Amino acid sequence: MADENRARTAAETGKTQVLVVGAGIAGLAAALRMSRQGRDVVVVERAPSRRSSGYLVNLHGPGYDAAERLGLLPALTPHDIGFFTSILVHADGREKFRLPAAVAQAAVGNRALTLFRGDLESALYHAVAEHADIRFGTTVQALTQNADAVDATLSDGTHIRAELLIGADGVHSRIRELVFGPESGYLVDLGHMVGAFPLESAPEHVPEGAGTTFIGPGRTAAVMNLGPKRSSAFFTYRCAETTTELSHGPAPALTEAFGDLGRGVAEALHQLDADPAGAYFDSVGQIVMDRWSEGRVVLLGDAAWCVTVFAGYGAALALDGADRLGEALATKDDIPRALTAWEASLRPEVGKRQTLARKGMSRFAPSTRAQVRAGELMLRAIQLPGIRTLVQRSIQRANN
Numbered sequence: 001m002a003d004e005n006r007a008r009t010a011a012e013t014g015k016t017q018v019l020v021v022g023a024g025i026a027g028l029a030a031a032l033r034m035s036r037q038g039r040d041v042v043v044v045e046r047a048p049s050r051r052s053s054g055y056l057v058n059l060h061g062p063g064y065d066a067a068e069r070l071g072l073l074p075a076l077t078p079h080d081i082g083f084f085t086s087i088l089v090h091a092d093g094r095e096k097f098r099l100p101a102a103v104a105q106a107a108v109g110n111r112a113l114t115l116f117r118g119d120l121e122s123a124l125y126h127a128v129a130e131h132a133d134i135r136f137g138t139t140v141q142a143l144t145q146n147a148d149a150v151d152a153t154l155s156d157g158t159h160i161r162a163e164l165l166i167g168a169d170g171v172h173s174r175i176r177e178l179v180f181g182p183e184s185g186y187l188v189d190l191g192h193m194v195g196a197f198p199l200e201s202a203p204e205h206v207p208e209g210a211g212t213t214f215i216g217p218g219r220t221a222a223v224m225n226l227g228p229k230r231s232s233a234f235f236t237y238r239c240a241e242t243t244t245e246l247s248h249g250p251a252p253a254l255t256e257a258f259g260d261l262g263r264g265v266a267e268a269l270h271q272l273d274a275d276p277a278g279a280y281f282d283s284v285g286q287i288v289m290d291r292w293s294e295g296r297v298v299l300l301g302d303a304a305w306c307v308t309v310f311a312g313y314g315a316a317l318a319l320d321g322a323d324r325l326g327e328a329l330a331t332k333d334d335i336p337r338a339l340t341a342w343e344a345s346l347r348p349e350v351g352k353r354q355t356l357a358r359k360g361m362s363r364f365a366p367s368t369r370a371q372v373r374a375g376e377l378m379l380r381a382i383q384l385p386g387i388r389t390l391v392q393r394s395i396q397r398a399n400n
């Protein structure tokens with residue numbers, strides 16, 4: 001929609017049509033979908049500016065399909081890191097065995113992307129920036145709604161009246177708290193911590209174009225060397241007291257949990273200690289809710305259904321959920337009814353991914369050494385042609 005048309009509509013009606021809270025994956029995808037339908041969109045984002053590269057995300061199956069429907073593939077493909085060799089290592093960093101890139105590629109197929117979260121967010125931002133009013137350093141402080149509109153008071157003291165408010169403000173959503181109540185009513189703590197961060201310089205002890213992975217009882221550490229400014233590290237571990245762990249901060253907590261490991265892990269922890277600012281560090285918790293909307297307020301993405309890192313599917317659901325929300329709103333005039341139809345179409349997929357994540361937890365933090373060995377046997381077996389076909393089929397089943 002041309003700028004002058006957008007301004008005229010807003011002036012005539014006196015209201016913004018859609019207010020999106022959170023300029024992450026879900027919020028920007030929703031803003032893109034809504035603005036393409038000719039709606040006025042305002043996005044408020046608490047962070048003062050766009051976030052940095054962050055961690056790696058895989059998009060395949062419905063997540064890849066949604067990226068395609070949103071027209072993002074031309075912008076995303078140049079940032080695709082592709083498949084890389086995984087090297088399983090001992091605690092001191094010595095190699096156990098390798099999983100060549102071709103094994104993962106054969107299992108997942110060609111309709112797949114591996115991206116830094118920041119590259120996905122950038123592609124969305126550039127697609128929507130000219131068509132929506134995006135306000136950084138701004139949040140919603142209070143909101144009320146009636147049958148016709150939602151009134152939001154922003155942190156800069158201004159007010160916005162919208163036909164629809166989309167709360168896409170992540171797992172610790174403020175909109176969820178304002179409309180549905182405290183996080184404690186919806187967060188299911190899975191008893192693990194996760195840390196992930198980009199590496200400024202490529203780790204010397206990890207071969208270029210590969211990643212090393214250590215899996216031990218209760219923990220996993222992975223370090224990827226994809227060159228300078230494209231390398232990253234990922235850690236997860238079981239933890240009974242996640243709130244206390246969080247209070248320690250990423251560098252002390254991850255050093256306590258992984259400081260005994262050698263080579264690439266030691267290098268990654270050293271870099272984190274020198275610059276902890278860009279690190280993602282949080283407890284792993286799913287959001288489980290009976291409904292995702294109330295009147296004209298709807299939650300989207302991690303705010304509504306966080307499936308967690310163990311699903312490897314939250315960004316995919318954020319894109320798919322935003323795209324389907326646009327479709328539901330385009331086909332039904334009544335907003336609450338459109339939201340109900342949208343939720344019914346998405347719930348089975350979200351439920352499936354939450355279940356898969358809970359089942360998959362033990363792959364990242366096996367309970368015993370016997371479980372670690374069983375997991376390794378399975379990874380070695382994937383390289384056998386017959387087993388590879390079985391794995392391919394189970395990935396295809398999960399994606400259908």
Ligand SMILES: Cc1cc2nc3c(=O)[nH]c(=O)nc-3n(C[C@H](O)[C@H](O)[C@H](O)COP(=O)(O)OP(=O)(O)OC[C@H]3O[C@@H](n4cnc5c(N)ncnc54)[C@H](O)[C@@H]3O)c2cc1C
Nearest residue numbers: 022024025026046057058169170301302312313314315316
């Ligand atoms: C280590 C790791 C690896 C992952 N790997 C994968 C993967 O391989 N594949 C996959 O599909 N998914 C993956 N995920 C999950 C995926 O990253 C998330 O599910 C996805 O980013 C959720 O998007 P979102 O927009 O809902 O939330 P977020 O990305 O968290 O965005 C929320 C936004 O809201 C803003 N915000 C927060 N509070 C407020 C407020 N009060 N007011 C205004 N703005 C606010 C935040 O600053 C942020 O910009 C991974 C997650 C992690 C942690």
